[in-house]
Amino acid sequence: MATSIASGNGRLHLRESVYRGQGCRGAYFVSGIGIPKCIQKDLSWSHGVPNILRIHTSNHFQSLANESQHRHHRTAITSCSRDGSTKYFDFAVIGSGVAGLRYALEVAKHGTVAVITKAESHESNTNYAQGGISAVLCPSDSVESHVLDTIVAGAYLCDEETVRVVCTEGPERIRELIAMGASFDHGEDGNLHLAREGGHSHRRIVHAADMTGREIERALLEAVRKDPNIFVFEHHFAIDLLSSQDGSNTICHGVDTLNTETHEVVRFISKITLLASGGAGHIYPITTNPLVATGDGVAMAHRAQAVISNMEFVQFHPTALADEGLPIRPTKARENAFLITEAVRGDGGILYNLEMERFMPSYDERAELAPRDVVARSIDDQLKQRKENYVLLDISHKSREKILSHFPNIAAECMRYGLDITRKPIPVVPAAHYMCGGVRAGLQGETNVQGLYVAGEVACTGLHGANRLASNSLLEALVFARRAVQPSIDHTKSSCIDHSASHWWPRPTMPKSLGNTVLSNIIHRTREVRDELQSIMWEYVGIVRSTTRLQTAERRIGELELEWETYLFQQGWEPTMVCLEACEMRNLFCCAKLVVSSALARHESRGLHYTIDFPHLEESKRLPTIILPTSFCRNRHKSSGFSYPVRALLEATSEVHRPLLASRYDIPPFLLPPHCVKAPSRLHPTFPNCQLKFSSILTIIKCSG
Amino acid sequence: MATNLGRLFSSTLVKSEFFNSTSRRVICTTTQHMQIQQQEKKETSVSEINEKTQNQNEDEKKFDPKDYDEDDGYRNKVTGEIGGPRGPEPTRYGDWEKNGRCSDF
Numbered sequence: 053m054a055t056s057i058a059s060g061n062g063r064l065h066l067r068e069s070v071y072r073g074q075g076c077r078g079a080y081f082v083s084g085i086g087i088p089k090c091i092q093k094d095l096s097w098s099h100g101v102p103n104i105l106r107i108h109t110s111n112h113f114q115s116l117a118n119e120s121q122h123r124h125h126r127t128a129i130t131s132c133s134r135d136g137s138t139k140y141f142d143f144a145v146i147g148s149g150v151a152g153l154r155y156a157l158e159v160a161k162h163g164t165v166a167v168i169t170k171a172e173s174h175e176s177n178t179n180y181a182q183g184g185i186s187a188v189l190c191p192s193d194s195v196e197s198h199v200l201d202t203i204v205a206g207a208y209l210c211d212e213e214t215v216r217v218v219c220t221e222g223p224e225r226i227r228e229l230i231a232m233g234a235s236f237d238h239g240e241d242g243n244l245h246l247a248r249e250g251g252h253s254h255r256r257i258v259h260a261a262d263m264t265g266r267e268i269e270r271a272l273l274e275a276v277r278k279d280p281n282i283f284v285f286e287h288h289f290a291i292d293l294l295s296s297q298d299g300s301n302t303i304c305h306g307v308d309t310l311n312t313e314t315h316e317v318v319r320f321i322s323k324i325t326l327l328a329s330g331g332a333g334h335i336y337p338i339t340t341n342p343l344v345a346t347g348d349g350v351a352m353a354h355r356a357q358a359v360i361s362n363m364e365f366v367q368f369h370p371t372a373l374a375d376e377g378l379p380i381r382p383t384k385a386r387e388n389a390f391l392i393t394e395a396v397r398g399d400g401g402i403l404y405n406l407e408m409e410r411f412m413p414s415y416d417e418r419a420e421l422a423p424r425d426v427v428a429r430s431i432d433d434q435l436k437q438r439k440e441n442y443v444l445l446d447i448s449h450k451s452r453e454k455i456l457s458h459f460p461n462i463a464a465e466c467m468r469y470g471l472d473i474t475r476k477p478i479p480v481v482p483a484a485h486y487m488c489g490g491v492r493a494g495l496q497g498e499t500n501v502q503g504l505y506v507a508g509e510v511a512c513t514g515l516h517g518a519n520r521l522a523s524n525s526l527l528e529a530l531v532f533a534r535r536a537v538q539p540s541i542d543h544t545k546s547s548c549i550d551h552s553a554s555h556w557w558p559r560p561t562m563p564k565s566l567g568n569t570v571l572s573n574i575i576h577r578t579r580e581v582r583d584e585l586q587s588i589m590w591e592y593v594g595i596v597r598s599t600t601r602l603q604t605a606e607r608r609i610g611e612l613e614l615e616w617e618t619y620l621f622q623q624g625w626e627p628t629m630v631c632l633e634a635c636e637m638r639n640l641f642c643c644a645k646l647v648v649s650s651a652l653a654r655h656e657s658r659g660l661h662y663t664i665d666f667p668h669l670e671e672s673k674r675l676p677t678i679i680l681p682t683s684f685c686r687n688r689h690k691s692s693g694f695s696y697p698v699r700a701l702l703e704a705t706s707e708v709h710r711p712l713l714a715s716r717y718d719i720p721p722f723l724l725p726p727h728c729v730k731a732p733s734r735l736h737p738t739f740p741n742c743q744l745k746f747s748s749i750l751t752i753i754k755c756s757g
Numbered sequence: 758m759a760t761n762l763g764r765l766f767s768s769t770l771v772k773s774e775f776f777n778s779t780s781r782r783v784i785c786t787t788t789q790h791m792q793i794q795q796q797e798k799k800e801t802s803v804s805e806i807n808e809k810t811q812n813q814n815e816d817e818k819k820f821d822p823k824d825y826d827e828d829d830g831y832r833n834k835v836t837g838e839i840g841g842p843r844g845p846e847p848t849r850y851g852d853w854e855k856n857g858r859c860s861d862f
Contacts, residue, residue: 237840245836251851257848392857393854458845
């Protein structure tokens with residue numbers, strides 16, 4: 053049984069591993085070192101390897117030091133005990149998209165960085181963002197113009213200061229990317245070629261042919277792999293943030309992860325955690341997001357008592373290829389939707405319902421050329437009214453030559469499944485694409501949880517407001533990843549890692565005791581439940597919403613979650629057990645509930661949120677939707693101190709009652725979010741107040757019911 | 758800061774051969790078409806479509822050596838863009854489209 057350093061006289065086995073890029077090579081074992089308690093205070097991570105270990109490793113480090121004179125080479129320490137391994141880093145980054153990697157590259161100059169990613173590093177929403185990044189790079193363009201375009205697109209719900217900051221810093225971030233090796237298209241004059249996308253009043257889209265996201269991801273990954281201070285952990289699924297309560301402050305200490313290849317739990321303790329885990333497209337059945345986008349970040353942050361905002365604004369694309377309408381059904385479900393460009397409609401494509409009635413003219417006089425949002429709502433309305441699953445987009449009346457030359461990609465894709473678009477209409481259905489809401493962040497990417505920063509799609513910075521302007525998402529990720537760097541570094545310089553922290557929270561456990569049959573039953577049932585959740589979301593929380601449907605969704609989702617959890621417990625599931633499918637399901641449920649609650653709270657229609665019960669804009673309601681964590685609600689009347697009654701209650705009740713109680717307090721019964729009331733032995737310095745602008749909160753949803 | 762970055766990342770400023778636009782275009786379309794050709798053909802029009810996509814990727818543009826810059830790659834006559842997508846402007850209807858597939862909007 054390994055004992056912690058805090059006990060003073062225990063013997064701790066330390067495996068000191070020098071990580072090179074991914075994985076661990078050349079590790080060697082330093083055993084049996086008794087580390088007296090006083091040494092703990094001297095473990096200052098910003099200064100590299102502690103003395104006692106340096107003695108044993110000097111030879112190794114000498115050669116490494118000679119390699120590069122410019123870089124401070126630091127060592128990440130792993131402690132392995134029988135409970136499982138714990139890794140200590142200065143910075144933990146969850147997610148390997150543009151936000152995570154950009155941040156990692158900067159902070160790596162000041163400490164060790166763990167980049168934790170769920171699948172392969174390149175598997176992120178960034179990789180699929182093929183359009184471009186918007187920035188003011190043309191001399192005749194202006195920041196003011198970009199700001200205005202963004203605010204108009206966001207239906208005036210954007211935070212103006214945030215928009216201004218992003219639009220101002222955008223150009224510099226692009227130049228840095230270029231310096232890092234990303235290559236963007238140029239014009240003959242040698243300047244960047246800028247395209248103009250819908251919603252922009254000027255040419256400002258920087259792009260790399262048609263693979264901008266992939267190109268940026270490639271450049272960043274290359275730089276990350278070469279950086280000796282960044283350690284990438286692929287196939288590590290983040291389970292929960294590790295948090296503690298210090299008076300009225302919630303502090304994040306790191307994250308528990310599950311290595312999905314070795315099925316082991318790895319605990320990361322870090323001074324700073326950056327959450328850059330992307331979106332939650334998979335709460336809907338049809339989405340452009342890759343499979344990894346299951347809203348893990350938002351859910352984990354919510355459980356860790358972070359404030360969530362604007363979850364009702366989900367961006368859909370109106371015309372994604374509907375596999376269901378293809379003559380030959382694809383054998384494997386499509387992971388990310390194939391979006392049919394607006395150019396098809398622009399070139400004369402007509403939308404029909406399944407009875408071949410042209411329905412757009414009855415919704416808008418511009419018919420198929422109406423704005424995308426109008427088209428999306430019209431299609432959604434048709435589908436719900438007629439209880440159908442897709443509509444038809446017909447371009448077959450155009451010349452065959454033109455169709456094949458303009459849209460060869462669509463033609464080829466449909467032909468694979470037996471559909472000739474020069475003769476038959478294309479089955480289309482709206483697809484979820486981007487989440488404008490997320491974890492509420494201040495201007496430096498800070499959250500109300502100390503030590504927790506957010507950047508990218510997972511964050512709600514106030515840039516997008518009620519609708520995202522095209523090509524602003526990569527920009528937001530870049531700018532906020534960069535802005536979070538300095539506050540993070542400042543925080544680490546004045547804090548130390550308490551090595552006993554690893555033992556403050558119980559460890560998640562693997563469901564080995566259940567046996568293979570039970571586990572595969574559980575996984576099978578979980579997949580069914582996921583499909584059902586997606587159906588409920590699409591049916592009742594789609595593009596055109598109503599209070600009745602949202603309330604139905606709330607009820608149905610609550611029942612489904614309870615049913616699923618009960619099933620798990622009946623199969624022998626223990627509260628600390630984790631497996632990938634169950635954890636993802638838990639996160640999907642959480643995000644779905646957040647979306648529904650937020651949608652119910654907004655009594656107006658604005659941007660992406662449209663409800664027939666409040667179909668108009670309401671000036672007095674032009675404010676963000678905020679979901680406060682449970683602790684805020686429960687202790688609003690307490691002046692000081694914090695109790696964690698829910699955990700105690702859950703532990704005291706029997707298994708039968710646990711699911712019911714959990715529903716009421718919105719905390720899932722299994723794997724209680726690791727949150728301890730123990731104050732750290734050394735108080736962290738007071739965190740500068742973050743600008744959450746609580747004075748402008750409109751809609752506060754209590755305890756996210 | 759820019760100089761630091763330059764120093765730090767100077768080793769990463771390698772123009773990958775893969776991203777040389779001309780060869781990339783050829784590689785991509787060839788791969789794409791190989792995949793398509795391997796599918797079972799249910800209708801005769803399939804081969805026709807494949808021929809079309811193989812021969813012309815965009816509106817009546819044929820491979821013209823004059824379009825290609827020595828160093829940089831394909832040059833768009835209308836916009837002056839080098840190395841960019843061929844064919845009609847990807848954003849002509851507001852969203853970002855390539856060959857009919859939309860990737861951003």
